[in-house]
Amino acid sequence: MEPVSATYTKIGSYAEEDVKFLLKDLSALSLEGETESREKRIQSGEHYSESLPVEYYPPQEYLELFHRALDDYKTKVALHVVVVAEQIFKDKGETTILVSLARAGTPIGILIKNYLKLKYGITLPHYSISIIRGIGLDTNAVQYILRSHPNGRIQFVDGWTGKGAISLTLSESCEQLKNMHGIELDDRLAVVADPGHCTTLFGTRDDFLIPSACLNSTVSGLVSRTVLNQAYIGPNDFHGAKYYKELEEVDLSHHYIEVITNEFSKIEDKVSEQLQKKSTEDVHVSFSGYQTVKRIMEEFHLSDVNLVKPGVGETTRVLLRRVPWKILVKDMESPYVQHILMLCRERNVEIELYPHMDYSCCGLIKNVR
Template sequence: MQNTINKPANIGTYHESDVLFLLKDLSDIQLEDSAVNRELQIQSGGHYSESLPIEYQPPKEYVDLFWKTLMEYKQKVAVCVGIVAEQIYQLKGKNAILVSLARAGTPVGILIKRYLKMRYNVSLPHYSISIIRDRGIDENALHYIIDKHPNGTIQFVDGWTGKGAISIELTNACQDFEQKYQIKLDDTLAVIADPGYCTTLYGTREDFLIPSACLNSTVSGLVSRTVLNDKYIGKDDFHGAKFYRDLFPDDVSNEFIDMISCEFPFIAEEAAEIASQMSQEKIETGFLGMEDVKRIQAEFAIESTHFIKPGVGETTRVLLRRVPWKILMRDPSSPFVKHILMLAEEKGVEVIPYPNLNYLCCGLIKSVKEKQE
């Protein structure tokens, strides 16, 4: 079966003891295209997963801001990681298998694994696999994990939520998987920050900056976004990704992990206490962020909600990888949006004060189809 063909890819700069990537190595294939060309293809019916954006290499001022932000908020990130890790351990114990959604979930999965090793001296398996909006999850990767760990319980992990598209994709994928294979998976997504109210398993619902959202592959093990293109991915293959070896000099992936991990001994009691309190509460989801999105869609006459990306993490991605149109900003004085203001100025993107927002900010993608017509 496919499991004899596939094995973890030897890609990325993370230690094997931290994560195994269930991805097909596409490093030798030219998949990158300019943001404008990709946007035109996506908006003309193509899919974002068929190609890759050119990796944005930020100026020194921006990297300096990353380090400054990390120094200021490393303890806050550590507490949020600890809270979600404690909840996972309460729910699933030593049988948990961490399955992070590449690529934003990968550093978070590593941090959760490191926290639980420090706190409970358990070393949970951790895999990074691909899920793609409108295309589903990598079922070959799931089969690999289930075959390796027949008694384990999968816990899906991501970085943060925006409007909840990936949470919904994951739920649908788990339902499909159960129908096809009679294997039931828990579709609850564990995240550091859930400003969109999309999951019950989170560290915080505050829309704050997770420093790993600031950079691309250089804080994600030099691994690209995941790719699902029929030219390169067969039906028995894992989804694909590239290893950007040429960016080694700029890689800060393990420094980021180590810096947050060093905080764990100091915040463990606080994290455990908050997690314990949360376990006594009835936590609702409600996908509140979609209310913001629908209002913005109507107000700015935007064709699709796919062009609206709420939250600090998603707004950052719009500026780093897409063709941005406008940035809506609830509070420009927030310390969590300094990098967004810097990127917007560099790229000449209008920032509009927009106080009536659940999130701190929201990125709007430009319709490039109209420009071509």
């Protein structure tokens, strides 16, 4: 293992005992671009990780959507967090190092850590690091973790799967670390929901709304998406991010964790039932969701796979922070898509019934080139 000179400095609004972000603080820089102009640059070849979307003060309707989703799905999220946490603990036990993928994985990692502490009385180390589609893991962060915990076993954590791009990027990064540094890692991604059939380590394959998808930094420790721009990130740095301290008064990060953690004590019977059911299932990785994406690309004449964002979480994000073209919905009556229909009406985005897919819905981004 090569020496790593990157150093840890606290960033974000979570307590260090909840998570340590291994990210370079870029808060002083102006990296944001307006949605339309940023979309044009990305579609013209700029990598999405070189800049950031603008983090707006959350509009009231989005806050209401978040609170409604949290109330509706807090028990379901808690149940499937616990199901995946039990699988992790059974596999790696007290040697586990939770490494969530910033930023959607971060609250899930904290929830897994909280549950295992409540249930088994253990306090696992938890870090959040950057992974960038098409580039890979922050290998400086991985090496920092392994130096800090030489006998630990890393478990990567995220919120959900879409078409599987991050799962594939993770596997490629782990293979490179093995070939270049002799580091062998478990490349399975632990997620709450796996509608894309991208991993064997999941809580459910239902495509439902994980409430944190409704908001950005204000439910993820006030940390931005991660940045890899060579103008600011050197070869010995961690990938970067910004800390939006100016949004502290609307930070719901701790509230989100508290509400779902409070559900853990209410679902013990359901957990046993779910684990028993899962132990008898033929669970395998097929990336069937990606086959759906390829079919959608053909039917809608899309040449760029990054314009297709499958799943409730990704579709919600398309409507909140991208330039949507149209939204495909499997079942208009499904409770999982009612907020999607509301957002489409508000933004005047076309909705099309598309029943033959693994996902509850799929967002198609407008080609603005």
